[in-house]
Amino acid sequence: EPEVTQTPSHQVTQMGQEVILRCVPISNHLYFYWYRQILGQKVEFLVSFYNNEISEKSEIFDDQFSVERPDGSNFTLKIRSTKLEDSAMYFCASSRERGNTEAFFGQGTRLTVV
Amino acid sequence: AQSVTQLDSQVPVFEEAPVELRCNYSSSVSVYLFWYVQYPNQGLQLLLKYLSGSTLVKGINGFEAEFNKSQTSFHLRKPSVHISDTAEYFCAVSVTQGGSEKLVFGKGTKLTVNP
Numbered sequence: 001e002p003e004v005t006q007t008p009s010h011q012v013t014q015m016g017q018e019v020i021l022r023c024v025p026i027s028n029h030l031y032f033y034w035y036r037q038i039l040g041q042k043v044e045f046l047v048s049f050y051n052n053e054i055s056e057k058s059e060i061f062d063d064q065f066s067v068e069r070p071d072g073s074n075f076t077l078k079i080r081s082t083k084l085e086d087s088a089m090y091f092c093a094s095s096r097e098r099g100n101t102e103a104f105f106g107q108g109t110r111l112t113v114v
Numbered sequence: 115a116q117s118v119t120q121l122d123s124q125v126p127v128f129e130e131a132p133v134e135l136r137c138n139y140s141s142s143v144s145v146y147l148f149w150y151v152q153y154p155n156q157g158l159q160l161l162l163k164y165l166s167g168s169t170l171v172k173g174i175n176g177f178e179a180e181f182n183k184s185q186t187s188f189h190l191r192k193p194s195v196h197i198s199d200t201a202e203y204f205c206a207v208s209v210t211q212g213g214s215e216k217l218v219f220g221k222g223t224k225l226t227v228n229p
Contacts, residue, residue, distance in 0.1 A: 033216065043158070043204060043219040056214035091157060098215040105150075105158040 002026045006092050006106035013082055013113055021077040021109045023092030032075045033093040033103065034067065036060070043091065049075065082113045116141045116209045120220035128228050129197055135190040135223045137179075137205030146208035147188040148217065149179055153201045161203070164188060175199065200227045 005024045013019050025032050034046040048055040049067055057065075066078045075094075079086055089110050093103040119138045127133050139145060149161040162173025169181040179190045188205060205220040 031215065035217070035219075042221040043206075043217075045216040045218065048214050048216055050214075056211075056216060093158075093217075095215075098210055102148075102160050102163060103217060104160075107157040 002104075004092055004094055004104050004106035006090075006109050008109060009107065010110045011112070013111070015084055015113055016081050019079050019082055019111065021079075021090050021092075021111070023075045023077070023106055024073050025075055025092065025094030026096075026104055027073070029094035029096050029104070031055075031095045031098060031103075032067075032069070033095075034077045035091045035093065035105075036088040037091065037108075038085075038088045046077075046090075079111075082111075084113050087111060087113045116145075116207055116218050118205050118207050118218055118220035120205055120223050122223050123221065124224045124226070126226045126228060127195055130194045132193050133191065133195050133199075133225065135203050135205075135225065137188045137190065137220060139186050139188065139205070139207045141186075141207060141209070147179075147181060148206045148208065149173065149177070149188075149190050150204045150206060150219075151175075151201050152204065152222075158204065161190070195225070195227045197227050197229060199225060201225060 007022045032049040035043050037043045047057040047061045064080045068076050089108045091108045092106045095103040117140045121136045147164040150158040151161050162171050164171050164181045172178045177192050202222045202224045204222045206217040
């Protein structure tokens with residue numbers, strides 16, 4: 001069964017460092033997303049991406065964040081200068097269509113900023 | 115703005131008992147509703163979804179949910195739970211505005227099934 005894969009599963013980084021979280025969406029999907037879940041809190045939308053551009057971003061997704069689809073398969077989230085409050089589980093998701101279909105989620109990357 | 119409220123943060127039940135996890139949403143437009151499950155240290159897995167049609171939707175692992183438009187609810191039920199159902203359950207609404215779409219999640223309900 002096709003699945004969304006994320007690497008690494010865990011990432012520890014020092015405050016101020018740049019991190020890149022990687023995702024391989026399902027191959028025939030067209031819509032890509034990043035969500036995050038701070039420990040003990042709800043899953044929050046960060047950004048959606050379609051046709052090689054950002055469709056929507058939340059207020060969390062400030063200038064420190066960027067997304068890219070550098071080739072036909074990977075979808076990355078970059079945090080330029082990490083802060084302690086960026087520590088969270090980051091989920092990548094993809095869907096074939098908008099709205100009326102399932103968004104498939106990856107297993108997540110647990111980012112710890114120290 | 116669309117929002118999802120899960121009234122119960124934790125629900126403990128005994129094995130083989132029935133369970134209902136409550137979810138209410140607010141939206142001024144047509145909604146697509148979802149329940150996701152997150153097992154410990156794992157990602158989000160879709161349990162079931164309501165897109166249109168029958169208001170009673172059946173999902174995996176014996177779960178079902180009923181869409182009630184007048185009460186803006188989408189409660190999740192299972193008649194008899196197993197230990198393996200212990201997990202966190204998230205209700206979500208799909209919000210489509212213009213050219214973009216996203217899921218808005220509730221805070222989650224932690225279901226603990228005790229022997």
